[in-house]
Amino acid sequence: MITAASATIAAESGESFHAPGPSIFDLPGIAGSEVTKPMVQLLLAAILVFGFFYLASRKRALVPGKLQFAGEGAYGFVRNGVGRDIIGSHDFQKFVPYLVTIFFFILVNNLFATIPFIQFPTFSRAGMAYALAGLSWVIYNAVGIAKHGPIGYLKLQSVPSGVSPVMYPLLVPLEFFSNILVRPVTLALRLFCNMFAGHILLVLFATGGFHLILEYGGIGYVAGPLALVLAVVVSFLEILIQFLQAYVFVLLNAMYIQGALADEH
C-alpha cells in the first residue's frame, strides 16, 4: 500500500499532520526537463572524486604536500584496509582502482544527504543503487570466469566443498541462488534502504517538530523542540551510517571478488 506511511495525527488546532511517505522522493525534473536532482548529484560526485584525486596526484612529490598527503591517506585506507586484507596480497593490485573509485563515489553521494542546500542522498533512489550493484555483479563474475572458466566457476560458486554428495541436491540450488542471484539484490537494497530510511526519518523529525510547535499547541511546545533536538542527533547517526554503508559496500565487493578468485569455496 502506498499509503503505508501517510498516517495522520488530528491536531487540537490547525491542520492535521501528514507524515512523510515515499512520495517525498519523487522530485520533479529540473526546469521541466527529465533531469532530476539525483542525476545532477551523481555527476557532481564523479567530478568531485575525480578532481580530488587528480589534484592530489598531479605533483607526485617525494615529500608529499597537504593535498597529496590527504590523497595518499584516502587511497591507502582502501588499498590496505579493504584490498590487501580481504583479497589477499597476491592479486589485489589490479582491483584497487575499482575499489577506491567506488568507495569514494558512494561516500560523496551519501554525504550529500547532510550537506546543506543539497540534503538529498543520491542512493535513496533505488535505480542508482541497482546500477552500482549490477556493475559489481558483472565484475566479480567476470573475474571468476576468467580465472576458472565458465564451468569451473559455476562449480566453485554452487558446489560447497567438504560436504557429502548426499546433500548436493539440497545445497547446490541453494548456493547457486544465494551466490549468483541474491547477492546483487541485497547489495543494492542495503545501500538504497539505509539511505531511504535515514532520509525519511530526518524529514519526519524535522517537519513533525515544526508542526508540533506551530500547529499543535499545549504539549507540542515541549515535544516539538525535543523532536528538533532528536533530528540533530539522528543527523550525526546518519553521518556514521553514510560512512559505514560506503565501507560495507566496498568490503562486500572485495569479498565477492576474493570468493570468485579462491581455489576452493
Add this chain to the structure above:
Amino acid sequence: MEGSANMIGYGLAAIGPGIGIGLIFAAYINGVARQPEAQSRLQSIAILGFALAEALAIIGIALAFVL
C-alpha cells in the same frame, strides 16, 4: 490517528536483526578484549556478519513499503 499495520509489523520484524547485530558485536568486542592483536581480522568478519544480519531488516523495510 490512522495508519497502516505494515509499520507495526516492520517494527516487530526489526527486533530479530536487532538482537542478531547485538550478538555479533558482543562477540566481536569479546574477541578483541581477549586478543587485541586480532582486531584487524575480526573487524572485517564482524562487519560482514553485521551486513548479513542487517540485510534482513532491510528486506523488511522494503516489503513494508511495497506490500
